[in-house]
Amino acid sequence: MADVTMTTAMEPDGAPRLAGLDILRGVAILGILFMNINDMGGSLWASFDDPRHLGWSQADQVAWWLRDVLASGTARCLLEMLFGVGMVILTDRAANALRASADEADSPGGMLRFLFGDWAVMRGYYARNLVLWLFGLIHLFILLWPGDILHTYGIAALIALLFRRLGPKTLLGLGMLMALAQLFGAGFNLHQAQTRLAQVEQLQGRIAHKQKLTKDEAKQVAKTVERKKERAKDKAETAKRVAREDKARGSDTATFATWADSAWTSTLFIWGVNDGIGDGMMLEPLFIWEAFSSMLIGAALFKWGVIQGRRSRAFYRNTMVVAYAIGLSGRAYIAFVVMRFDDYPYLIYAVGEVARLATTLGHISAVYLLLGTAWGVKLLKPFEAAGRTALTIYIAQTIICLWVLYPPWALGLYGQQGWMALMLTAVAVNAVLLVWANWYVRHYAIAPVEWAWRSLIARRLLPIGKRSKAGDNREAGVIPAA
Template sequence: MPVWLTANGRRCIVRSCQACIDGSAEITVTSQVPVPTDEPDGAPRLPSLDILRGLAIMGILFMNINDTGASMNASFGDVRHLGWSAPDRVAWWLRAVFADGTARGVLEMLFGVGMVILTARFAERGGEGAALLRYGWRNAVLFALGIAHVLILLWPGDILHTYAIAALLIFPLRHARPRLLLTLGLSLATLQLVGGGLGYMDARQEAIVYRTSTAHLTAHEPLTREERAAVDHRAERDRRLAKEMRAAVEEDAARTGTAMQWVQYQWRQAWTLQAEGLEPFVVLEAWATMLIGAALFKLGWLQGEQSARWYGRAALIVYALALVLRVTEATESMSFMDAPHLSDATSEYGRLSMSLGHVLLVNWLLASGRGGRWLRPFAAAGRSALSLYILQTLVMLWLLFPPWGLRLYGQFGWASLMVLAAVIDTALLVLAVWWMRRFRIAPVEWAWRSIVAGRALPFRRTERG
C-alpha cells in the first residue's frame, strides 16, 4: 500500500521502499518527507534521494578510473599523457563538460541533506546534546573508514574522511535558514569568481608584458622590472610543468614495477597530497556544497516537492548556465595554450550549476513519470553506495591495475577508460539490485552503522532487531 504523508501543506505519495527495490512498483515522486523503512537501525529513506545517491556513486567511477588505471599526476597536469586520439579527445571533452566534479557535487549536497534529516531525528529522540554526540560519533567512524581506505586499500583519493570532517563542520548551522545556508555555501564560488577574475586580468596584462620582453630579449635590449618579473614567472611555470611531467613518468615506473613499489607509491602519493596542503581546500569545497544541499532540501528542491513543470524549467535554466561555463572551461583546457583562462574564475560555479542541473533533471524525470522505471535500480545503488564505493576501489586497485592483478595499468586511453567505467558500473548496479532484494543493508553500511549503534544490526530480511 502507498503511504500518504503531508509536506509543507501538500499531500504526497511514497511507495514502499521494498517495492522501489524489487521492481514491483513504479517510483512516482511528487513531494516527499522521510518515511520509516525496514532499515535495521530505523533510518528513514527518501526514494528520490537514494536514486540521486546511486547515480552519483556510479558517476564517481568515471572520475576515479583515470587516477587508478593511469597516472594521477597526469590527470592533474597534461591530460594528453593518458592518450589523445580523436576518441580520447571526445571522451575527455564529454567528461569535462558533463561529469567532472558533478558526482562529487551531488554527493556533497546529499551529505547536507543527511545532516538535516539525521540531526533532527537524533534531537527528537534525545535533545540537542544527543544530536551532537550521535552525529559526531557517526562521522568519526566514517572518518576512520576513510583513513583505512587510504592506508589499507591504497586509495589516495578517498573522499570519506574529507566528507566526515566537512559534515561535522556544518552541524552548527543545522537550524540556519535557507538564505543564510545558500549565502555561505556560495561564498567559496563567489570568492573564486572575484579572485580568479582579478587574477585573469593580471594574467592578461602579464602576457602582454611577456610578449614585449621577448621582443626586447631578441633585440638584446634591457628589460624593465615588470618585464623581468614576467620572464621569471614564465620560467617558474615551465619548471613546474616539467616537474609534473617527471612526476607522471615516475608514477608510471612505480606502478608498473613490483607489488612493493606499487604499495609504497600509493602511500607516498597520499602523503604528497596532504603535504601540498590540498586537504583544507577540499574540505572547504565539501563544506560549502553541503550547505547548499541543506538549503535546497529545506526549500524542497532536492526531494520532489515541486511540480514536474517547475523542475523542467529550472533544469533548462541551470543547464544553460552550466553549459556556457563548462564548455568554455573545456575549450580553454583543450587549447593547451599558455594564455589566461577565464575558467580559473568560473570553474566552481560551473561545477555547482552542472551538479544542480543533474539533480533537477532527475527530479523532473521522477515527477513527470517519465523516468521512474529506468531510474528505479539506482535506488538500490543509493542504499549500498558506501559498499559500491569500496568495491570500486577493490576492482580497480586490487584486481585490474596492480602488479599482483591483471596488470592493466597504463593500457587504456581516455575513451577506453570511460567505456571500462561504464562496464564496471553496469556490473555493480546489477549486483546492488540483486543484493538489496535479499538483504536489508549492504555490507560496509552494515559495519559502519553497527559500530555507530554499538550492536550488530540485523542483516538479512528475515532478521529482526
C-alpha cells in the same frame, strides 16, 4: 511529484526512506567512478597536467570532452549536497526523539535531556563522522586510493553540523558565498596574470626595438622571466612524477611494494609532504572548503523541498534549463580552451566551481523530470538500490580497479587504456555493481560496509539479513553520500 518520494524501505525508527534521494545517491556513487578510473588505470599526476598522456585518439578526445563537460566534479558535488541532506535528516530525527522523550518525562531528568539534547545530537553525529573519517584513512592507506573522499567528508560534516539550525536562505547564501570566493579569487589572479603577460609583451617589443626600459620596467620583465622558469620547473617536476608513477605502477619491475609506495607518496604529497621531487600541494583544506560549501547548499535545497522532489514539474523544467545554460556552456568553453594546451591563464577557468554547482543542479532537476514519467521511473528505479548500498559500492569500485584490473600482481592493465577504454570499463564495472545492488537489497537489510560502519557507531553487531516482511530494512538507515 510526491508519488516518487517514498519507498517501502524503513529507517531503524520506522521512518520511510526517500526514494528520490536514494536514486540521486545511486546515480552519484556510480558516476564518481568515471571521475576516478583514469587515476586508477593511469597516472594520477597526468590528470593534473596533460590528459593526452592517457591517450588522445579521436575517440579518446570525445570521451574526455563528454566526461569533462557533463560529469566532471558533478558526482562529487551531488554526494556533498546529499551529505548535507543526511545531516539535516539524521540530526532532526535524533532531536525529535530526544524532545519526545523529554515531553514524556516531567521529572528533572526529563528536563535535563531536553536542555542538553542538542549536545547529545551533535555528539552522536560527531561519532558517526569520526568513524567515517577512520574508514577514509583505511581507504587511503590500506586500499591504496589517494582520491578518497570519505576522510574529507567526515571532517567537512563536523563543521557543517554547526550550521544545521540556519534557515535555507542563510545556508544557501553561505554556500554560494564560498563558491563565489573561489570565483573572485581565481578571477583576480587570472586577470592579474593576463595583465602582466600583456605588459611584458609590450616591454619585450620595446627591447626588440632597442628602446631603453626604466628600472621598474626591467624588474617587471625579470619577474615574468622568473615566473616562466618556475612554471617550467613545475611542469618538469610533474613530468617526473608521471614517469615515476608509471614505473612504480605499470612497468615490468612494478610490484605490490612499488604500487603501495606510489599511492602513499601521492596521498602525503596532496597533504603537503615533500615527495622527493618537490614540496607538497596542501590541497586538503581546499577539498574541505569545497565539500563544506556544497553540504550547506544541499541542506538548503532539502529544507526547500528541492532535492527530494517536492517541487512542481514546471519548477524542475525551468531550473534545468537555466542551470544547464549556465553550467554546460561554461564547462564546454573551459574544455575548449584546455584542449588548446597553450598554458594561457584564461579567465573562464575562474567560473569552474559555479559551473560545477549549476550543472549538478541541472542533473538533479533532470532526474526529477524523469521521475515524473512512467518510463523515467522504470529507467531510474534500479539506481535506488545503488543509493542504499552507496558506501559499499564506493569501496567495491576501488577493490575492483586497484586490486583486480590495474595492479601488476593481478590483470596489470595499468597504462594500457585510453580515455574511451577507461570510460567503457567504468560502464562495465558500474553495470555489474548495479545488478549486484538490486540483488542484494532483495535479500539483505544493510550492505556490508554500511553494516560495519553502523555497527561501530552502535557499538554492537547489527543484524544484516532481513528478518521479516514487516521488518525489512529496519537497520538500513539513511546513508549520507559516501
